[in-house]
Amino acid sequence: MREYFFIAVVAAVLTYGTTPGVRRLAVLLGAATPVRARDVHTHPIPRLGGLAMLVGFLGAVLVASRLEHLSGIFESLEIRGVVIGAVLVTLVGAIDDVRELDWLTKLAGQIIAAGAMAFFGVQLLSVPLFGVTVLPGPVLVGLTVLIVLVTTNAVNFIDGLDGLAAGIVAIAALAFFLYVYQLSYTYDPPNVISTATFITAATLGVCLGFLPHNFNPARLFMGDAGALLLGLLLAAATVSMVGNIDPSAQVTPNAQVALYLPVVLPLAIMSIPLLDMTLAVVRRTRRGQRPWQPDTQHLQHRMIGIGHSHRRAVLLLYLWAAIVAFGVVSFAFVDGFWPIVGIALATALAIVLTAYLPGWLNRRHPVRRTPR
Numbered sequence: 001m002r003e004y005f006f007i008a009v010v011a012a013v014l015t016y017g018t019t020p021g022v023r024r025l026a027v028l029l030g031a032a033t034p035v036r037a038r039d040v041h042t043h044p045i046p047r048l049g050g051l052a053m054l055v056g057f058l059g060a061v062l063v064a065s066r067l068e069h070l071s072g073i074f075e076s077l078e079i080r081g082v083v084i085g086a087v088l089v090t091l092v093g094a095i096d097d098v099r100e101l102d103w104l105t106k107l108a109g110q111i112i113a114a115g116a117m118a119f120f121g122v123q124l125l126s127v128p129l130f131g132v133t134v135l136p137g138p139v140l141v142g143l144t145v146l147i148v149l150v151t152t153n154a155v156n157f158i159d160g161l162d163g164l165a166a167g168i169v170a171i172a173a174l175a176f177f178l179y180v181y182q183l184s185y186t187y188d189p190p191n192v193i194s195t196a197t198f199i200t201a202a203t204l205g206v207c208l209g210f211l212p213h214n215f216n217p218a219r220l221f222m223g224d225a226g227a228l229l230l231g232l233l234l235a236a237a238t239v240s241m242v243g244n245i246d247p248s249a250q251v252t253p254n255a256q257v258a259l260y261l262p263v264v265l266p267l268a269i270m271s272i273p274l275l276d277m278t279l280a281v282v283r284r285t286r287r288g289q290r291p292w293q294p295d296t297q298h299l300q301h302r303m304i305g306i307g308h309s310h311r312r313a314v315l316l317l318y319l320w321a322a323i324v325a326f327g328v329v330s331f332a333f334v335d336g337f338w339p340i341v342g343i344a345l346a347t348a349l350a351i352v353l354t355a356y357l358p359g360w361l362n363r364r365h366p367v368r369r370t371p372r
Helices: 002-029 049-063 068-077 077-101 103-119 137-158 164-184 195-212 223-242 255-269 269-287 300-304 310-330 338-364
Strands: none
Touching: 002 049, 002 068, 002 195, 049 068, 049 195, 049 223, 068 077, 068 195, 068 255, 068 300, 077 103, 077 164, 077 195, 077 223, 077 255, 077 310, 103 223, 137 164, 137 223, 137 269, 164 195, 164 223, 164 255, 164 269, 164 310, 195 223, 255 269, 269 300, 300 310, 300 338, 310 338
16 A cells, blocks of 8 residues: 555656646647637636646656566556557647647547557456456457547546546546455455556546646646546556456455446446536537537536536535445445445435535625626
């Protein structure tokens, strides 16, 4: 655990320290998000924050290669595939942040990055459904690429408010880390050193290092470079974990929960971005729009439409993400009905805060109108 904590700190410090320099580079290159109809910021904000995140992740990889225990993950080629995929997808996103690539070029870049990871072994070897289901190799590679595409674009869709994507991915990474770390103790012999655990620890550190610069009011956006990078890292952790474990491993005394948790957990952890992306695709398709055409009806826009401030909308979406992610992970640690009770109470609180908090605050602090 100490080495993972150290990796998270290294990633956070490097990301935090290089972000100001990246901001200056973004200003120099003219990489800034203009004020558009769907945006909530009032003046252009530099983007390219993903470059600082990549520095943080690569620094964590370099440090891990020198540590006594974590250096063991370099015995396989998986981490090399993740590094290559991360560099490729960040490069694609950075070019888009500067020059606005068309959607087909960005999609091709994501597929190439996912293919590079799969080539170096970051791919599903089996699917934990109905026991261990082994599918044909091309199908498993295709599923791997699909997971990368869905996750990267889900993070990109949710990146609409200052600090929202970085915070939700940090929550996802922490929940994922706790589960995978606990899962490692079920191996025979127990082995807490794994590629998935390292990736989640480094991703958590990267997000925490970037958030001070990105939380409202943001001084720098992560841009497509950051959103695609974070999505790819979460996808890599998901593929590395799901495709290489025995789904009957007794992380929890409940055998049925142990059977399906490896499948449900990645979906639950990414539930908010996935929900937002699904709703957007359905909404735009029904209107006759292309799925990637932007609009102002994302979850974050709806929260502000209810009456929440920018920061409060972000914090409430953090709460919803944490309820789902940690709620599902709790089944791996606590047996019985207590996780259900905790999830129900937390959900009720989140519903009340989401629906009624603006009204309560307006009654306590009514807006004074200046007489004409």
